Amino acid sequence: MREWEQRGERMSADGGGGGHVRTGFSWLMLVPPAACLLVALPHLVDHRVPSLVTLLLIGPLLACVRFGVRCTLLVCAWAAALGLATDLGDDAVAGFGFGVRFGGLLLGCAVTVHAAGRGERLTAALARSREVARVTQEAVLRPISRTLDGTQVCTRYHCSADESTVGGDLYDVAVTPYGLRVLVGDVRGHGLDALRLTAETITGFRELAYTAPDLPSLADSLDTRLTPELGPEDFVTALLAEFAPGEVRLVNCGHPAPLRSGRSIEFLEPKVPSPPLGLRPDPRQYRVRLQPGDRLLLYTDGLAEGRDPEGIPFPLLGEAALALREPLPEDALSTLHDRLLQHTGAPLADDLALVLCQPVEATVPARVR
Incomplete structure (x- = not known):
C-alpha cells in the first residue's frame, strides 16, 4: 500500500476528543467537593483569612468536566452553601461586596451545569454514532x-x-x-x-x-x-x-x-x-x-x-x-x-x-x- 501511495502522490503532482461523563459512584466524585472545602476551610477556621468565594467554582468546574449534570448540581449546591458559610460571621453578609462575590459564584455554577448538560448530550450522540458504526460494519x-x-x-x-x-x-x-x-x-x-x-x-x-x-x-x-x-x-x-x-x-x-x-x-x-x-x-x-x-x-x-x-x-x-x-x-x-x-x-x-x-x-x- 505504501508503495502505491507514493506512486499515487507522484501522479497527483503531475496532474476532538471530548470529555467523559461517568455514571455510578466513583471515589473521584469526592474530588470536586473536597476542592471546594479546601478553598473555604481557611476562612471558616480563621475569619481573618480573606474570603475566596469565587474560587469555590473550582469544584463545579471539575465536576462538569468529568461527571454529569446531577453530580455538577450537587457540587454547585455544596459550593453555594460554603459560600454562604464563609461570610455568615462577617458584617458584610448583606453588603455589596458579598453580593458581587456570591452572584458571581451562582452565575459560574449555572454555566458549569449548562456545560455538563452539553457534555452529556455529546456523549450520548457519540454512543449513538458508535452504534451506527457497529451496525454499518455488520452490513458492509x-x-x-x-x-x-x-x-x-x-x-x-x-x-x-x-x-x-x-x-x-x-x-x-x-x-x-x-x-x-x-x-x-x-x-x-x-x-x-x-x-x-x-x-x-x-x-x-x-x-x-x-x-x-x-x-x-x-x-x-x-x-x-x-x-x-x-x-x-x-x-x-x-x-x-x-x-x-x-x-x-x-x-x-x-x-x-x-x-x-x-x-x-x-x-x-x-x-x-x-x-x-x-x-x-x-x-x-x-x-x-x-x-x-x-x-x-x-x-x-x-x-x-x-x-x-x-x-x-x-x-x-x-x-x-x-x-x-x-x-x-x-x-x-x-x-x-x-x-x-x-x-x-x-x-x-x-x-x-x-x-x-x-x-x-x-x-x-x-x-x-
Whole structure:
C-alpha cells in the first residue's frame, strides 16, 4: 500500500476528543467537593483569612468536566452553601461586596451545569454514532465463518480508528454461477472518505461478481465503476479469488500476495504485477493448484507491515506457518492476530482484514480426453 501511495502522490503532482461523563459512584466524585472545602476551610477556621468565594467554582468546574449534570448540581449546591458559610460571621453578609462575590459564584455554577448538560448530550450522540458504526460494519463487512460452495471461509477485521468500526480495509464473498468469489481490498486513506470508498467498492463487487464472466473482467468493471468516485490521489488495492475444484484463480491489482499453506507455505505472487484500481490496472489471471488440506490466507497490509518498537517487520511467513496449524479456522486467525499484537507490543496502528479459505474437498480436476 505504501508503495502505491507514493506512486499515487507522484501522479497527483503531475496532474476532538471530548470529555467523559461517568455514571455510578466513583471515589473521584469526592474530588470536586473536597476542592471546594479546601478553598473555604481557611476562612471558616480563621475569619481573618480573606474570603475566596469565587474560587469555590473550582469544584463545579471539575465536576462538569468529568461527571454529569446531577453530580455538577450537587457540587454547585455544596459550593453555594460554603459560600454562604464563609461570610455568615462577617458584617458584610448583606453588603455589596458579598453580593458581587456570591452572584458571581451562582452565575459560574449555572454555566458549569449548562456545560455538563452539553457534555452529556455529546456523549450520548457519540454512543449513538458508535452504534451506527457497529451496525454499518455488520452490513458492509459481514463477519463470516461458514462453508460456502464447498469452501470454508472465516474472516476477522480490525479498525485502527477509535471513532469507527469500519476503516479502509475491506472484504466480501459471493457465491456466483462461476463459483465462490472473494474480494480483499484496501482503500487509500482513513476517515469518512475511506469509508465511502469502502462501501462503494463492496457494493460494486456485490453487483458485478454475479455477471462478470471471469476475474479480469470483474476487475476491469470494478475499476470503471470506481474511477469516477476517486480523487487524484485515491486508489484501491484489490485481490480477487475464484475457487474451482482443485484450484484457485487469482487477480491481483497492487495488493499483498496471498499465502497458501499446506505441506509448505508460500506467497502466491502474480507473474505480471498490476497497479491498483484507479491507477490504470492491467488485471491478469493466474491459477494455483490446491491440494487436500491446503489453506489460502488473504490479508491486507496491516498484517505484512506490522513492526515492533525497534522497527523490525512482522515475520509473516514464519508466524503464519505456526498459526495456520490450528485445526479450526477461527483459532488460526485468532492466533495470527495475537502473535501480531505480541510483535508490535501496542495496539495496531493500521486497519487489518483477514480472510482464511479452505476447500472442504480440494481435488485435482480430471484431464479432458
